[in-house]
Amino acid sequence: GAVVSQHPSRVICKSGTSVKIECRSLDFQATTMFWYRQFPKQSLMLMATSNEGSKATYEQGVEKDKFLINHASLTLSTLTVTSAHPEDSSFYICSANLGAEQYFGPGTRLTVT
Amino acid sequence: QKEVEQNSGPLSVPEGAIASLNCTYSDRVSQSFFWYRQYSGKSPELIMSIYSNGDKEDGRFTAQLNKASQYVSLLIRDSQPSDSATYLCAVRYNFNKFYFGSGTKLNVKP
Numbered sequence: 001g002a003v004v005s006q007h008p009s010r011v012i013c014k015s016g017t018s019v020k021i022e023c024r025s026l027d028f029q030a031t032t033m034f035w036y037r038q039f040p041k042q043s044l045m046l047m048a049t050s051n052e053g054s055k056a057t058y059e060q061g062v063e064k065d066k067f068l069i070n071h072a073s074l075t076l077s078t079l080t081v082t083s084a085h086p087e088d089s090s091f092y093i094c095s096a097n098l099g100a101e102q103y104f105g106p107g108t109r110l111t112v113t
Numbered sequence: 114q115k116e117v118e119q120n121s122g123p124l125s126v127p128e129g130a131i132a133s134l135n136c137t138y139s140d141r142v143s144q145s146f147f148w149y150r151q152y153s154g155k156s157p158e159l160i161m162s163i164y165s166n167g168d169k170e171d172g173r174f175t176a177q178l179n180k181a182s183q184y185v186s187l188l189i190r191d192s193q194p195s196d197s198a199t200y201l202c203a204v205r206y207n208f209n210k211f212y213f214g215s216g217t218k219l220n221v222k223p
Contacts, residue, residue, distance in 0.1 A: 032209050044213050100164075103159060
């Protein structure tokens, strides 16, 4: 069964607004979670590593002020896309490590109009 | 720079054949290797993990690891149209971080 959940699965928002995506580990604690973005027909791109109780680590080229990450508990990380623009439309996927393996949430499809 | 390389494909095989997917990686200290399957519009799903040299079998799937040559492969026996997807190779270099290949698209033709 699923070990990582995401909410919402799909969201449409207007340009300039902010959108929050939640990622939860189910029945296990995840001190570290990851946020990825995937554009159509392209590969996964790691955006940031979310660390419980401390600041997220962003990959090169990812704007930390635009993609706010909060990992407030051992089972929840949130990604907020601030002042969204149409070019932010993408498939956002979180993941968490359980033991040696990494499991992905079902993803959130964001469309910015 | 840690790299994971895969042929993007598409790899086309007839139903019932063996599909062979390959992946190479750049860093010799890598310890853990994974194969994920991603259907169009869905998130990746873990299908195999392998940690030591040799073969690991799970149903119709066999993962093969050769650390000396720095490659890992996935064999799918008796391929089915439902196996048509993009297969991602992943390598774990430290406790937390995974590096993913760009994926190989597999088409299994009925």
